[in-house]
Amino acid sequence: MTAKPKTIWDRLEDIPREILYGLLLVCxxxxxxxxxxxxxxxxVEVKRWxxxxxxxxxxxxxxxxxxxxxxxxxELAPFAVATYAQLFRKADIxxxxxxxxxxxxxxxxKAMTELNIARFGKxxxxxxIHIGYxxxxxxxxxxxxKSISATTTTDYKGTPLSKYSIMQGVDSxxxxxxLIVYTTGGDQSxxxxxxxxxxxxxxxxxxxxxxxxxTMLPYQKAGQIVxxxxxxxxxxxxxxxxxPGRGVKSADVITVTHLLCIALVxxxxxxxFGKKFxxxxx
Amino acid sequence: xxxxxxxxxxxxxxxxxxxYSIAFRDNPFFKFAEHTFVxxxxxxxxxxxVDNILRYGWAPLTAGNMLYAVVxxxxxxxxxxxxxxxxxxxxxxxxxIVGIGIGLTLRSTVTSEFIAQIVSxxxxxxxxxxxxxxxxxxxxxxxxxxxxxxxxxTFPKAQGGRLSLISTIARYGMMAxxxxxxxxxxxxxxxxxxxxxxxxxxxxxxxPYAMLALPVVLILVIYAMIPTEKRPWPKPKN
Numbered sequence: 001m002t003a004k005p006k007t008i009w010d011r012l013e014d015i016p017r018e019i020l021y022g023l024l025l026v027c028x029x030x031x032x033x034x035x036x037x038x039x040x041x042x043x044v045e046v047k048r049w050x051x052x053x054x055x056x057x058x059x060x061x062x063x064x065x066x067x068x069x070x071x072x073x074x075e076l077a078p079f080a081v082a083t084y085a086q087l088f089r090k091a092d093i094x095x096x097x098x099x100x101x102x103x104x105x106x107x108x109x110k111a112m113t114e115l116n117i118a119r120f121g122k123x124x125x126x127x128x129i130h131i132g133y134x135x136x137x138x139x140x141x142x143x144x145x146k147s148i149s150a151t152t153t154t155d156y157k158g159t160p161l162s163k164y165s166i167m168q169g170v171d172s173x174x175x176x177x178x179l180i181v182y183t184t185g186g187d188q189s190x191x192x193x194x195x196x197x198x199x200x201x202x203x204x205x206x207x208x209x210x211x212x213x214x215t216m217l218p219y220q221k222a223g224q225i226v227x228x229x230x231x232x233x234x235x236x237x238x239x240x241x242x243x244p245g246r247g248v249k250s251a252d253v254i255t256v257t258h259l260l261c262i263a264l265v266x267x268x269x270x271x272x273f274g275k276k277f278x279x280x281x282x
Numbered sequence: 283x284x285x286x287x288x289x290x291x292x293x294x295x296x297x298x299x300x301x302y303s304i305a306f307r308d309n310p311f312f313k314f315a316e317h318t319f320v321x322x323x324x325x326x327x328x329x330x331x332v333d334n335i336l337r338y339g340w341a342p343l344t345a346g347n348m349l350y351a352v353v354x355x356x357x358x359x360x361x362x363x364x365x366x367x368x369x370x371x372x373x374x375x376x377x378x379i380v381g382i383g384i385g386l387t388l389r390s391t392v393t394s395e396f397i398a399q400i401v402s403x404x405x406x407x408x409x410x411x412x413x414x415x416x417x418x419x420x421x422x423x424x425x426x427x428x429x430x431x432x433x434x435x436t437f438p439k440a441q442g443g444r445l446s447l448i449s450t451i452a453r454y455g456m457m458a459x460x461x462x463x464x465x466x467x468x469x470x471x472x473x474x475x476x477x478x479x480x481x482x483x484x485x486x487x488x489x490p491y492a493m494l495a496l497p498v499v500l501i502l503v504i505y506a507m508i509p510t511e512k513r514p515w516p517k518p519k520n
Contacts, residue, residue: 017305017306018306018307021305021306022306024475025479028472028475028476028479029479029483032479032480032483071474072474073477074473074474074475074476074477074478074480074481075470075473075474075477077477102326102327102330103326132337133330135330135334135338138383138386138387139382139383139386142386151338152337152338153337153341153342154337190395193394194387194390194391194394194395195386195390197394198390198393198394198398199389199390209470210466210467210469210470210473211463211466211467211469211470212466213466214459214462214463214466215463218399218402219394221402222398222399222401222402223398223402224394224398230466230469230470231470231473232469232470232473246477246480249480250473250476250477250480253472253476254469254472254473254476257472257476258468258469258472261468
C-alpha cells in the first residue's frame with residue numbers, strides 16, 4: 001500500500017523545525033548586520049520608572065535586588081545597566097545591592113564591567129556596594145528588611161560591612177528610599193511586595209522577564225508596585241538615560257522576529273483552512 | 283584584554299553554539315555542553331551552600347551567638363531521612379522551615395494579594411474617563427467578576443442554562459490572558475536568543491582567529507548532527 005502523497009497544505013502545516021529555526025536565525029542576524037532603525041516608543045511604565053529615579057532627593061539610599069539567573073541575563077542585564085547608569089549620574093545617591101539568586105553576584109560583576117563604572121567616578125564601599133547572595137528568598141527579604149547587620153556581616157567578597165562607609169546609618173528597609181528588583185523568579189518579584197511594600201511601604205520598581213509581566217501587573221494596578229517593566233523594554237530606558245546599548249540594538253531584531261512569527265501564524269491558518277476546504281481532514 | 287577573559291569568551295561562545303545546536307538536531311556537542319552545564323551548576327550551588335553555612339551559621343556561632351547551635355542541630359537532623367528507623371526525625375526541621383515560611387508569607391499575603399487587589403478593582407472608575415480607558419476598566423471588572431464566579435460556583439446548576447454565559451465570558455477572558463502571557467513568553471525567548479547572538483557577533487567574533495574558528499565549529503557541529511551510520515568517516519564498527 002502506497003502512502004498518500006502530501007499536499008501543499010500538508011507541507012505547509014508540517015514545516016521542518018530546521019527550516020523554522022533557520023528562518024529565525026536569518027531574521028535575527030540580518031537586522032543586526034543591516035540595522036533598520038525602527039522607532040522605540042517610550043511606554044508609560046518605563047517613563048514612570050525613569051521619573052521615579054529622577055525624583056529621588058540627594059542623600060537617598062536605594063536597595064537593588066540583582067536577583068536574576070544566567071538564563072535571564074540577555075533580557076534583564078541591559079535594563080539593569082541603563083538603570084545603574086541613571087542612578088550613578090545622580091549626585092549623592094547610594095546604591096546597596098543584594099542578590100536573591102546565587103548567580104546574582106557573578107552577573108552583577110559582569111553588569112558593572114559592561115557599565116564601565118569608572119566613568120561615573122563612583123567608589124565601591126562609599127557610593128555602592130554588593131552585600132552578597134542572601135539565601136532564603138522571602139525569608140532573606142524579611143530578614144534584610146528588618147536588619148541588614150543581623151542578616152549578614154560581610155559583602156559579596158567577604159569583607160566586613162563595618163569597613164564600608166556606605167553602610168553607616170543604613171540597616172533596615174526604613175532607611176531605603178526605593179527598592180529596585182531585577183528577577184527571573186516569580187517568588188522574588190511577588191515576595192518583595194509582601195515583605196517590603198506591605199510591611200514598610202517602600203516604593204518598589206520591578207523589572208522582570210516579559211513572560212512574568214502579566215502576573216505582576218495586578219500589583220502595579222493596586223499601587224503596590226510603582227512600575228512593572230520587562231527587560232525587553234531596555235531600549236526605552238536606554239533612550240531616556242541617553243546611553244544606547246543592547247536594548248536599542250534589539251529593537252530591530254525583536255520587530256523582525258515578531259513579523260516572522262505573525263507570518264508563520266498566517267501560513268499555519270492558510271494551511272488549516274486550505275486543507276479543510278479542499279476536502280482533506282484538518 | 284586579559285588571557286582569562288579571552289578564555290572565558292571563547293568558552294562562552296562555543297557553549298552557546300553547542301547548546302543552540304539542539305534547535306536543529308541532537309548531537310554529541312550539545313550533550314557535552316548540557317552535561318557540563320549541569321555539572322557546573324551543581325558545583326556552583328554546592329559552593330554557595332557551604333558559603334551560606336559559613337556566613338549565616340558558623341560565623342555568628344563562633345562570634346558567641348549560641349542560639350545558632352539550634353540551627354546546626356536542625357540542619358543535621360535533616361540527614362536523618364537516610365536512617366531506616368529514625369527517618370521521621372527529619373520531619374522536625376522540615377516542619378520548622380515550613381512553619382517559618384508560612385508565618386512570614388501569611389503576615390502580609392492577606393493584605394497584599396487579597397485586600398489590596400479587591401480594593402483596587404472596587405475603586406476602578408468606568409464613567410468620567412476617556413472612552414478607551416472607561417471601556418478597558420469595564421472589561422477588567424467584567425472579566426474579574428466572571429472569572430471569580432467561574433472558579434467559585436462550580437456546581438452544575440451555576441454553570442448551565444443562561445448562567446453559562448458567565449462561564450463563557452470568563453473562559454474568553456482567561457484565553458485572552460493566556461494568549462497575552464504566551465506572546466510575552468515568545469518575546470522573552472527572542473530577546474534571549476538576540477542576547478546570545480549579539481554576544482557571539484560583537485564580543486567573540488571580534489577576537490583574533492574567532493572568524494576563522496566559526497566555520498570550523500559550525501562544520502563540526504553539522505557533521506555531528508549526521509547519524510553515525512550515515513557519516514562517511516569514521517565508519518561504524520560492526
